[in-house]
Amino acid sequence: MLELDLKEKGYDQRLLGDLNLQIAAGDRLALVGPSGCGKTTLLNIIGGLDRAFKGQRRLADPEPKIAYMFQEPRLLPWRTVEQNLRMVCSSRNQALDLLDEVALLEAACRYPRELSLGMARRVALARALALEPDLLLLDEPLVSLDPSTALRMLRLVETLLKKRPKMALVLVSHNPDDAVRIGAQLLEFDTATGEVLLPNNEKSASAGQLLV
Numbered sequence: 058m059l060e061l062d063l064k065e066k067g068y069d070q071r072l073l074g075d076l077n078l079q080i081a082a083g084d085r086l087a088l089v090g091p092s093g094c095g096k097t098t099l100l101n102i103i104g105g106l107d108r109a110f111k112g113q114r115r116l117a118d119p120e121p122k123i124a125y126m127f128q129e130p131r132l133l134p135w136r137t138v139e140q141n142l143r144m145v146c147s148s149r150n151q152a153l154d155l156l157d158e159v160a161l162l163e164a165a166c167r168y169p170r171e172l173s174l175g176m177a178r179r180v181a182l183a184r185a186l187a188l189e190p191d192l193l194l195l196d197e198p199l200v201s202l203d204p205s206t207a208l209r210m211l212r213l214v215e216t217l218l219k220k221r222p223k224m225a226l227v228l229v230s231h232n233p234d235d236a237v238r239i240g241a242q243l244l245e246f247d248t249a250t251g252e253v254l255l256p257n258n259e260k261s262a263s264a265g266q267l268l269v
């Protein structure tokens with residue numbers, strides 16, 4: 058559904074380069090590496106939010122629906138949880154079903170300021186799923202959560218993915234164990250060279266062919 062042929066991306070200096078990546082339905086891919094190595098930058102390029110790079114990003118026809126869950130939940134503070142979801146849902150039933158899936162039905166009438174970070178993230182996840190995306194992009198869904206909340210979030214993501222086998226996923230994480238747990242294949246960053254490392258030092262791979 059998406060092919061990225063990335064020649065070079067940098068800000069003051071080169072950050073990423075020489076990567077050919079193909080993402081197909083059902084692929085699960087994790088961008089793993091230390092802070093500042095370029096994970097979010099690559100996710101933004103994959104998602105089409107950042108087009109200032111050398112190379113090409115090609116989408117299948119018809120274009121896949123791509124949903125993005127940012128690190129910050131980015132909910133509208135003046136709307137309730139349900140109202141935040143209704144903005145992107147086709148019906149009230151869809152909004153309530155999604156809230157049920159992320160175990161937040163009882164918080165439907167709350168405002169974002171009344172939610173913990175973990176709850177707000179789950180609303181943001183439900184909102185991303187409301188689009189019924191072909192490709193879901195998750196930027197560090199566990200960051201800043203305490204260990205038990207992070208584990209709960211990880212289990213939730215695992216369950217949601219099992220229910221949506223055709224949905225492709227690209228997850229940003231600094232923890233390979235989390236990525237492996239949800240069955241994602243790892244794409245690691247070499248901070249010394251600025252290159253994204255594929256298994257066996259290949260220069261090109263489809264996400265479905267990557268080995269953990």
Ligand SMILES: Nc1ncnc2c1ncn2[C@@H]1O[C@H](COP(=O)(O)OP(=O)(O)OP(=O)(O)O)[C@@H](O)[C@H]1O
Binds near residue numbers: 069
């Ligand atoms: N808009 C920008 N302008 C200039 N430099 C930027 C910009 N966005 C990111 N950078 C720099 O590019 C590098 C990679 O940033 P990026 O956010 O992609 O890293 P990351 O691996 O996702 O880090 P983290 O895990 O901390 O979120 C960092 O050094 C960052 O400061």
